[in-house]
Amino acid sequence: MQTATDDLARLAPRLLAAWRALRGGPPRRGPRPPPDRLAPEELTEVARGVERLSTGLTRDRALAGARYLDDPRLLGAYLLFYWPTSYLQARGVFSELPRAPGAVLDLGSGPAPVALAALHAGAAAAIAADRSPRALAAARALAAELRLPLTTHPWDPTRPGALAQAAGGKTFDAVTFGHVLNELFSGEGAAERRAALLEEAAALLRPGGSLVVIEPALRDTSRALLEVRDLLVARGFAVRAPCLFRGPCPARLRESDWCHAERPIEPPPMVAELARAAGLRREAVKMSYLVLAPRGEPWRAPPAGRVFRVVSEPLPSKGRLRYMACGPEGRLGLALQEKHVTDANRAFEGLLRGDVVELSEVEPRGDGLRLGPETRVTVVAKAGEPLPGV
Ligand SMILES: C[S@@+](CC[C@H](N)C(=O)[O-])C[C@H]1O[C@@H](n2cnc3c(N)ncnc32)[C@H](O)[C@@H]1O
Incomplete structure (x- = not known):
């Protein structure tokens, strides 16, 4: 079966060609570089841009909200390093939707990794909208190369009427x-203001449509997203993913908590090489995300039984395995002692962040639930899969 990772592997040479076009061609010195790998001189150049983007977007945040994609070096670094990650993240979220979207509007698209992911996931047409003309030109060039039905539109939400125009x-x-x-x-x-923008965007959805928000898996940006989630839930919006809990997000109760998804990936060699050169890690895709239904559409009934989504990595300690989980009854710890592992509950040992499980025969213990030898653990949906019955 064709996976998003396979699709991305085929995209890598196109991204590289787009970057070389942006830069004005391959390096002048040395042999002609291969179409799917960066030459050493190119690698150093792009890694420098990746380091600047990483510092400015995830560490000191000095670039957040700045016009960094109008700088060809930073746009180039974005195309070769962050674009593939955003593409895989978006594919991961689209795979959780009950059906592939038909028409898509991608706001703050940059060079359109999310719009192109939607098109690869089956969308019939997409509009990419951003305030960076250079990023939109790169998006158009990529879509034309791939023969994908993408159009672009300038968009800056700080300007009145921008969304309706896009x-x-x-x-x-x-x-x-x-x-x-x-x-x-x-x-x-x-x-x-972010909630108001999402409300305005939700008014453009067809029945059954989805508002898809992907954010970095950083504590502050994730908590900011949860705050927006709570404002919209209080105004009657239903969350399609990842939340099973319908009240205010319980991860907001403690400043140190936040919520993110994590999917293991095998990055294309070019991305892995850039990660090494820039001193970053890329063996997993991490993100905070939210899929909202159009206003007035009800929450979907959760799968039957006591169900929870795993919201932490495995937390092993002194002969027991624990996870944090969040379900219709709230956010709590689930724990199983090694000596109580049986065939019926063995699936607990292999759970990953994002998996949804159904548990039977559990007991309240401390701030969570204790699983015992009699507990049955059923994986209802693996991370990134739609919930059954939706
Ligand atoms: C980190 S990039 C994300 C690009 C792409 N959507 C992705 O997921 O990889 C952030 C994008 O937001 C856009 N952006 C930031 N502030 C904006 C504003 N006020 N109006 C329009 N776009 C803006 C930037 O131009 C950039 O394309």
Whole structure:
């Protein structure tokens, strides 16, 4: 079966060609570089851009909200390093939707990894909208190379009427925000303004459509997203993924908690090489995300039984294995002692962040539930799969 990773492996040479075009061709010195790998001189150049983006977007955050994609070196580094990650993240979220979106509006698209992921996931057409003309030109060039039906539109939500202009009177099966919400409206009142923007975007959804928000898996950006989630849930929006809990997000109760997804990946060699050169890690895709239904559509009934989504990595300690989990009854710890492992509950040992499980015969213990030899553990959906019955 064709996977998103396979699709990305085939995309890598196109991204590289787009980057070389942006840069004005391959290096002048030395032999002609291969179409799917960076020459050493190119690698050093791109790794420098990746380091600047990484510092500016995830560490000191000095680039958040700045016009960094108008700088060809940073746009180039984005295309070769962050684009593949955003693409895989978006494919991961689309795979959780009950059906592939038909028409997509990708806001804050940059060079459109999310829109192109939607098109590869089966979307019939996509509009990529951003304020960076250079990023939109790169998006158009990539889509033309791949013969994908993508159009672009300038969009800056700080300008009145921007969303209606980008939508051009159309409605959509998905409106997406890939790593852009955290760059909009910083400071006091930011959560309110972000929620208002999402509400405005939700009004463009067709029945059954989805608002898809992907954010970095950083504590602050994730908690900011959870705050926006709570504002929208309080206004009657239903969450399609990842939440099974319908009240205010319990991860917001403690400042040290946040919520993110993690999917192991095998990055294309070019991305792995860049990660090494820039001193970053890329063996997993991490993100915070939210899929919302159009206003007024009800929450979908959770799968039967006591179900939970695993929201932590495995937490082994002194003869027992623990996870944090979140389900219709809230966020709590689940623990199983090694000596109580049986065939019926052995699946607990292999759970990954994002998996949804059904548990029978569990007992309240401390701040969570204790599984015993009589507990049955059934994996209802693996991370990244849609829930059954939706
Ligand atoms: C981190 S990039 C994300 C690009 C792509 N969506 C992705 O998921 O990889 C953030 C994007 O937000 C855009 N952006 C930031 N502030 C913006 C604003 N005020 N108006 C429009 N776009 C903005 C930037 O131009 C950039 O393309």
